[in-house]
Amino acid sequence: MENHSPCVPGLFEDQGGVHLLGARCVTCGTPYFPRQAACRNPHCGESKMEDCSFSGRGTVWSYSVADFSPPAPFKCDPPFKPYVIAVVDLENGLRIVGQMMNEFEEMKVGALVELVIDTLYHEGDVARTTWKFKPAGGH
Template sequence: MTERDTMNELANTAALREPCVPGLFSEEEGARLHGARCTCCNTPYFPRVATCRNPACEESKIVPCTFGGEGRLWSYSVADFPPPLPHRYDKPFVPYAIGVVDLDSGLRVVGQMVDPVEVMRVGARVRLVIEPIHHEDGKAFTSWKFKLL
């Protein structure tokens, strides 16, 4: 095991995991995205919004809610080259798939895919997870991702 591997393994323990942007998601009670829903027109939102943005909605009634669980891969792309800042990634860069997923709760959301590009297929069932996207200063910075079922 290299020093780097050891560091990464340490970082994967809960104490050293840190969300890449605070407040957007959590993993303590399972992987959840912190969003909202309008109880008038049932539109889901992530991240949270202050008022409903559906032009057909009669009255904005936004309540906080969380999203997680399973969904279906609507389509995907691949980052064959590293995106520019403010994206951060572990070196050497490994191409990853980016999914657009329709969660069963009615939210279409983008996120990195955990599994390698070669096994991706449109229509696959997936599950929301929280996983590291890069390591820095002995910490694992996490984000939401999707894992093939």
């Protein structure tokens, strides 16, 4: 069994579903990912941050393809294979970017997708993981 470890620690958990570790300001409701110590909304009366997690489904706001390998600090297993990038509006009010598990031809603005944790690249025998999206099942 391959060892899995997040590509950057502290951003998500993969126990009982995918949980992105974020925060929300109780006063103005602004969601943050990754976690922030203080609210950044200039219209907010008082920063009151509470840790929370983001999970579940969202809709594709837009998407594109990395047809060529991005420069460092991007990492992937060789050889580079083009991948789809999506901007997704999660049901809980967060707009987030992530790689898609599926092919370009299957993409559509407005499509329903869900968060998954998947391998981004390997470091020795450890699979480094990140959050990605796949089409939401059953719809």
